[in-house]
Amino acid sequence: MERPRSLATAWGGLVARRRWVFIAAWALLAAGLAFFASGTSRLLSPAGFETDTEASRAADVLRQQFPERQDPVLTVVFQSDTAAIADPAYQAQVAAWRHDLAGLVGADGVLQGPLPGRDGRTAALVVSSNEPPDHFIELGRRAARISHPGPAHVLVGGFGAVYDSFLEESERDLQQSERLSVPIALALLLLVFGGLVAGLLPVLTGLASVTVAVALLGFLARLHTVSVFSLNITSIVGLGLGIDYSLLIVNRFREEIRRGRGVEAAVATTVGTAGLATVISGGTVAIGFGALTLSRLNVLWSIGVGGAIVVVISVLASLTLIPALLAVFGRHVDRLSLPFAAGAGAGRFWHALAGGVMARPVLFIGASLAVIALLVAPARSLRLGVVGAESLPPGDAAARATRIAQDQLGFPRYAPVLVVASGVTGPEQAAELERRLRGAADGQPVTGPADMPPDRLPLDGSSRRRR
Numbered sequence: 063m064e065r066p067r068s069l070a071t072a073w074g075g076l077v078a079r080r081r082w083v084f085i086a087a088w089a090l091l092a093a094g095l096a097f098f099a100s101g102t103s104r105l106l107s108p109a110g111f112e113t114d115t116e117a118s119r120a121a122d123v124l125r126q127q128f129p130e131r132q133d134p135v136l137t138v139v140f141q142s143d144t145a146a147i148a149d150p151a152y153q154a155q156v157a158a159w160r161h162d163l164a165g166l167v168g169a170d171g172v173l174q175g176p177l178p179g180r181d182g183r184t185a186a187l188v189v190s191s192n193e194p195p196d197h198f199i200e201l202g203r204r205a206a207r208i209s210h211p212g213p214a215h216v217l218v219g220g221f222g223a224v225y226d227s228f229l230e231e232s233e234r235d236l237q238q239s240e241r242l243s244v245p246i247a248l249a250l251l252l253l254v255f256g257g258l259v260a261g262l263l264p265v266l267t268g269l270a271s272v273t274v275a276v277a278l279l280g281f282l283a284r285l286h287t288v289s290v291f292s293l294n295i296t297s298i299v300g301l302g303l304g305i306d307y308s309l310l311i312v313n314r315f316r317e318e319i320r321r322g323r324g325v326e327a328a329v330a331t332t333v334g335t336a337g338l339a340t341v342i343s344g345g346t347v348a349i350g351f352g353a354l355t356l357s358r359l360n361v362l363w364s365i366g367v368g369g370a371i372v373v374v375i376s377v378l379a380s381l382t383l384i385p386a387l388l389a390v391f392g393r394h395v396d397r398l399s400l401p402f403a404a405g406a407g408a409g410r411f412w413h414a415l416a417g418g419v420m421a422r423p424v425l426f427i428g429a430s431l432a433v434i435a436l437l438v439a440p441a442r443s444l445r446l447g448v449v450g451a452e453s454l455p456p457g458d459a460a461a462r463a464t465r466i467a468q469d470q471l472g473f474p475r476y477a478p479v480l481v482v483a484s485g486v487t488g489p490e491q492a493a494e495l496e497r498r499l500r501g502a503a504d505g506q507p508v509t510g511p512a513d514m515p516p517d518r519l520p521l522d523g524s525s526r527r528r529r
Contacts (some may be wrong), residue, residue: 074333083353084386095277103233106290136220145213157210179470186246198222219463268304275372292368300372307380344377
């Protein structure tokens with residue numbers, strides 16, 4: 063154990079001596095990657111459930127073998143409180159929308175409609191395609207910008223719009239979380255450290271780590287499908303670990319300074335002790351995230367990659383950026399003290415708290431379990447599922463359009479499960495397969511070759527099953 067400690071101490075001394083080089087490198091890195099980090103959310107996949115799974119392989123077979131089969135990927139819903147579909151103003155509004163939408167669809171989709179709703183005041187334009195819905199995210203974004211006056215309220219739904227909403231919500235949530243968490247973290251750090259300089263360093267380190275990690279995630283997304291769910295994990299873990307590791311480094315440096323050590327010696331010792339602890343801690347966390355990359359499900363793989371990247375960046379920051387900043391501030395790290403903060407009394411408070419816990423362990427265990435039970439209670443209403451309109455806020459335009467299409471146009475609430483079978487050589491085998499599926503469906507409706515008229519079988523693609 064002595065050799066790694068000596069190497070870490072030597073590294074800390076090098077960082078202290080070359081502090082301006084390390085600070086300049088981090089400043090250039092963070093500033094240069096901030097631009098790329100701002101566009102990462104648009105490069106991420108809104109789903110992440112399709113990579114190398116049986117369902118994804120079945121979808122590939124359907125697209126290749128049955129190109130004439132199409133599913134709705136975008137739905138533009140028109141609904142009026144008073145005007146009927148036959149109203150000339152209503153029809154003019156729908157026609158204007160259809161003209162603009164036809165110019166956006168291109169060769170990958172087919173525009174259908176207007177389709178009438180049950181109440182006579184609702185209509186819809188539907189874009190169908192054989193391509194995956196996430197290919198139409200940009201179409202959903204552009205369609206939402208179309209505007210034509212008329213008596214109907216217009217909502218853009220379908221998976222293209224739903225996925226676009228997920229991207230926008232993820233980006234908005236990320237920005238909101240940073241706006242809320244950074245001031246709260248800074249306020250708590252000011253109370254703990256009692257000074258503006260010492261409290262600000264962990265926040266700066268966390269933000270720099272998140273910026274670099276999010277930009278690297280965007281670079282990876284250009285080469286491989288990365289789920290949007292990795293973005294929030296990267297932000298939360300990066301900010302938390304950046305602050306956590308910085309706290310450890312700064313506290314140890316302050317202890318060394320109070321013992322009378324010189325600045326460079328204090329930095330070297332800090333990196334050789336607390337810095338080495340961050341390497342071990344970060345390595346353990348990175349291994350945990352790395353295990354998720356063994357999953358074939360893209361959303362888990364993406365979370366593992368995003369988490370591992372931000373952990374590595376946070377550890378590097380704890381070994382380079384924070385020690386370099388501490389070497390610059392030196393004994394002035396406690397400058398700009400706040401009179402209302404805990405300051406020197408913080409140590410006495412935590413010491414008294416630890417003593418009280420050890421004196422009454424059963425009481426504190428019971429209180430901790432009660433708090434945990436209170437926090438876990440909302441999990442009783444947790445509903446698991448995959449990405450869909452129902453996962454969006456109820457007031458979201460894409461979610462509202464989807465509900466209207468289901469209620470007024472008869473769109474199914476759940477996508478059907480498609481079974482792709484190879485080696486089916488004749489109608490008898492196809493009928494037997496359908497019979498077995500009906501038995502396994504537990505009463506759910508099953509549609510197959512036996513339900514299709516003979517003249518419709520080629521259109522359904524059933525003839526292609528006979529191989």
